[in-house]
Amino acid sequence: xxxxxxxxxxxxxxxxxxxxxxxxxxxxxxxxxxxxxxxxxxxxxxxxxxxxxxxxxxxxxxxxxxxxxxxxxxxxxxxxxxxxxxxxxxxxxxxxxxxxxxxxxxxxxxxxxxxxxxxxxxxx
Amino acid sequence: xxxxxxxxxxxxxxxxxxxxxxxxxxxxxxxxxxxxxxxxxxxxxxxxxxxxxxxxxxxxxxxxxxxxxxxxxxxxxxxxxxxxxxxxxxxxxxxxxxxxxxxxxxxxxxxxxxxxxxxxxxxxxxxxxxxxxxxxxxxxxxxxxxxxxxxxxxxxxxxxxxxxxxxxxxxxxxxxxxxxxxxxxxxxxxxxxxxxxxxxxxxxxxxxxxxxxxxxxxxxxxxxxxxxxxxxxxxxxxxxxxxxxxxxxxxxxxxxxxxxxxxxxxxxxxxxxxxxxxxxxxxxxxxxxxxxxxxxxxxxxxxxxxxxxxxxxxxxxxxxxxxxxxxxxxxxxxxxxxxxxxxxxxxxxxxxxxxxxxxxxxxxxxxxxxxxxxxxxxxxxxxxxxxxxxxxxxxxxxxxxxxxxxxxxxxxxxxxxxxxxxxxxxxxxxxxxxxxxxxxxxxxxxxxxxxxxxxxxxxxxxxxxxxxxxxxxxxxxxxxxxxxxxxxxxxxxxxxxxxxxxxxxxxxxxxxxxxxxxxxxxxxxxxxxxxxxxxxxxxxxxxxxxxxxxxxxxxxxxxxxxxxxxxxxxxxxxxxxxxxxxxxxxxxxxxxxxxxxxxxxxxxxxxxxxxxxxxxxxxxxxxxxxxxxxxx
Numbered sequence: 001x002x003x004x005x006x007x008x009x010x011x012x013x014x015x016x017x018x019x020x021x022x023x024x025x026x027x028x029x030x031x032x033x034x035x036x037x038x039x040x041x042x043x044x045x046x047x048x049x050x051x052x053x054x055x056x057x058x059x060x061x062x063x064x065x066x067x068x069x070x071x072x073x074x075x076x077x078x079x080x081x082x083x084x085x086x087x088x089x090x091x092x093x094x095x096x097x098x099x100x101x102x103x104x105x106x107x108x109x110x111x112x113x114x115x116x117x118x119x120x121x122x123x124x
Numbered sequence: 125x126x127x128x129x130x131x132x133x134x135x136x137x138x139x140x141x142x143x144x145x146x147x148x149x150x151x152x153x154x155x156x157x158x159x160x161x162x163x164x165x166x167x168x169x170x171x172x173x174x175x176x177x178x179x180x181x182x183x184x185x186x187x188x189x190x191x192x193x194x195x196x197x198x199x200x201x202x203x204x205x206x207x208x209x210x211x212x213x214x215x216x217x218x219x220x221x222x223x224x225x226x227x228x229x230x231x232x233x234x235x236x237x238x239x240x241x242x243x244x245x246x247x248x249x250x251x252x253x254x255x256x257x258x259x260x261x262x263x264x265x266x267x268x269x270x271x272x273x274x275x276x277x278x279x280x281x282x283x284x285x286x287x288x289x290x291x292x293x294x295x296x297x298x299x300x301x302x303x304x305x306x307x308x309x310x311x312x313x314x315x316x317x318x319x320x321x322x323x324x325x326x327x328x329x330x331x332x333x334x335x336x337x338x339x340x341x342x343x344x345x346x347x348x349x350x351x352x353x354x355x356x357x358x359x360x361x362x363x364x365x366x367x368x369x370x371x372x373x374x375x376x377x378x379x380x381x382x383x384x385x386x387x388x389x390x391x392x393x394x395x396x397x398x399x400x401x402x403x404x405x406x407x408x409x410x411x412x413x414x415x416x417x418x419x420x421x422x423x424x425x426x427x428x429x430x431x432x433x434x435x436x437x438x439x440x441x442x443x444x445x446x447x448x449x450x451x452x453x454x455x456x457x458x459x460x461x462x463x464x465x466x467x468x469x470x471x472x473x474x475x476x477x478x479x480x481x482x483x484x485x486x487x488x489x490x491x492x493x494x495x496x497x498x499x500x501x502x503x504x505x506x507x508x509x510x511x512x513x514x515x516x517x518x519x520x521x522x523x524x525x526x527x528x529x530x531x532x533x534x535x536x537x538x539x540x541x542x543x544x545x546x547x548x549x550x551x552x553x554x555x556x557x558x559x560x561x562x563x564x565x566x567x568x569x570x571x572x573x574x575x576x577x578x579x580x581x582x583x584x585x586x587x588x589x590x591x592x593x594x595x596x597x598x599x600x601x602x603x604x605x606x607x608x609x610x611x612x613x614x615x616x617x618x619x620x621x622x623x624x625x626x627x628x629x630x631x632x633x634x635x636x637x638x639x640x641x642x643x644x645x646x647x648x649x650x651x652x653x654x655x656x657x658x659x660x661x662x663x664x665x666x667x668x669x670x671x672x673x674x675x676x677x678x679x680x681x682x683x684x685x686x687x688x689x690x691x692x693x694x695x696x697x698x699x700x701x702x703x704x705x706x707x708x709x710x711x712x713x714x715x716x717x718x719x720x721x722x723x724x725x726x727x728x729x730x731x732x733x734x735x736x737x738x739x740x741x742x743x744x745x746x747x748x749x750x751x752x753x754x755x756x
Contacts, residue, residue, distance in 0.1 A: 003388065021188075046182040081356055
């Protein structure tokens with residue numbers, strides 16, 4: 001019977017799923033580059049937001065350039081509630097979102113369907 | 125592929141290729157059998173599939189899983205198992221792989237349509253704007269595009285035209301339809317000195333006005349900005365769904381593995397049957413419905429409000445509005461009109477005409493009310509005299525006319541009948557200011573003046589009470605006046621003689637026992653608006669009001685408070701309903717797909733599971749769209 005190999009294979013796949021999706025795979029926060037009183041950072045949108053966590057300095061206007069590579073409907077929109085942003089992202093074209101980081105904290109943003117999340121960390 | 129196909133094109137091509145497979149699924153074999161199935165399903169996988177596969181792979185590399193992961197796992201399992209089965213001469217399931225993709229594409233096409241409609245409110249508001257303006261430059265009248273307007277420009281508005289920007293009328297008069305901006309259905313009469321709102325529509329008159337605000341400073345631009353911010357805001361209730369969707373997909377994958385093993389290893393079902401159950405579990409699960417439940421309802425609800433002159437600032441406000449038990453209302457300008465008007469005239473026609481003839485000379489605030497009521501033009505009164513604190517007198521024609529207190533009239537030797545004195549007292553006990561009018565020695569009648577309630581205040585307060593809300597009036601006015609007004613409109617409790625600075629303390633005090641909404645005009649009441657759990661500012665378009673309230677009513681009408689609370693409740697209830705169904709759908713759908721109820725004959729074909737998944741998202745969005753139809 002093929003039951004035992006099937007069971008073993010399933011257990012392995014299950015263990016892999018748990019490790020791959022629930023294990024710690026945190027990437028480091030990326031600092032925005034500063035020039036001319038403006039901080040800029042690029043975020044690639046492809047199966048998630050890369051980098052997932054960007055760090056901004058408080059009080060300096062910031063430009064987040066979203067480059068959407070994935071055509072998946074999930075990424076049609078990006079929502080940054082704490083900075084009043086809800087906007088559509090074009091596929092393949094860099095799209096600049098200007099925000100004014102005027103408060104300290106870690107702010108979560110997401111795609112329109114609340115499936116993918118990224119973080120904006122504002123430091124003093 | 126170098127040719128870029130739209131979602132709809134991909135869907136139509138996939139659908140056409142899958143139709144024979146659908147026929148086969150229902151009626152049995154096709155000529156050519158397995159090879160025909162393979163030939164039809166493969167292009168569907170190649171054209172319709174990459175959309176999902178690519179996104180799933182990109183997410184996977186990020187240690188993330190989404191809808192597309194589930195679709196990819198489901199379709200690829202069905203497709204590759206079928207190729208394997210073909211080599212062994214067993215039953216194939218190409219139709220499931222192909223139809224799954226078609227059904228999910230159908231769901232996405234419908235979702236695109238409905239989501240587009242859900243976000244239309246803001247675009248509609250922007251379309252309200254006029255394209256250009258007829259401006260006086262030097263001694264010429266020229267048409268300029270809106271972005272070339274300057275503050276201070278004199279703009280000419282002709283009958284039927286849209287008013288290009290906010291400003292103040294300097295000549296002419298007209299009725300203006302402001303319904304698109306304020307929700308007020310009756311055209312408003314505008315004359316010199318009156319404020320006009322950009323994007324409202326002039327009816328029959330024509331006038332010139334001076335632009336006071338342009339571009340982003342106009343009321344319409346501010347409303348649009350507010351609505352956009354509110355629609356992007358978070359509703360705390362979303363948090364649970366967000367948490368769930370983080371773990372959702374991997375858990376579904378594990379559930380599908382368990383399903384497979386229970387059927388295959390434990391119950392010794394054939395490999396293909398066990399696989400089909402596992403595939404059905406993967407494709408029926410729909411985290412999208414959970415994710416869409418809140419934002420779509422929020423978008424529709426906020427948009428609907430905006431078109432009615434009700435600006436809800438964020439999703440959080442909706443939740444706050446649920447808990448309100450007490451509504452505290454400011455009196456002057458909120459319940460009442462905000463300036464004295466003539467409420468009663470006792471006596472014949474002469475009362476008003478004599479009074480207004482005299483008041484032309486007066487600068488007293490009451491004079492304005494009387495002149496407004498009589499609407500007569502200037503008459504020649506000689507020997508005008510103001511009697512400090514008592515009234516005025518003068519000569520009209522050849523006779524002396526007097527207007528004032530009982531004492532003043534008596535000083536002029538006017539005798540007042542018992543009946544008239546009774547009227548006088550009755551009106552005074554209603555907290556009205558009463559003025560006697562006499563000509564020569566004859567008493568003509570009485571005029572009562574009061575800052576009266578707005579026409580709709582009584583109904584609005586009744587509706588609030590019908591809602592089970594306690595109504596409280598908070599005012600700096602004296603107790604007698606406040607109580608009289610409260611009695612007229614049916615307020616439950618009166619807190620009078622409160623200094624402006626103490627209003628905040630009173631709101632805090634009330635809030636200690638029950639959640640409080642404060643309704644004020646936004647100019648004097650900003651601190652109280654901020655202190656109350658829910659601040660409702662009745663703005664009539666002032667900047668301060670827009671800043672200070674959680675909910676801003678463009679129209680200065682208490683009925684707006686009722687509508688705002690009703691809309692908040694309806695929107696919030698819709699969010700709850702959406703979330704409930706989205707959870708129930710998944711909780712019920714997964715066991716059905718897994719074959720838990722197969723002994724009762726309840727089995728789900730994986731392709732139909734995919735259809736259910738697609739439609740569950742669509743139904744959530746549709747449910748949100750139904751909010752536009754609800755009565756507020």
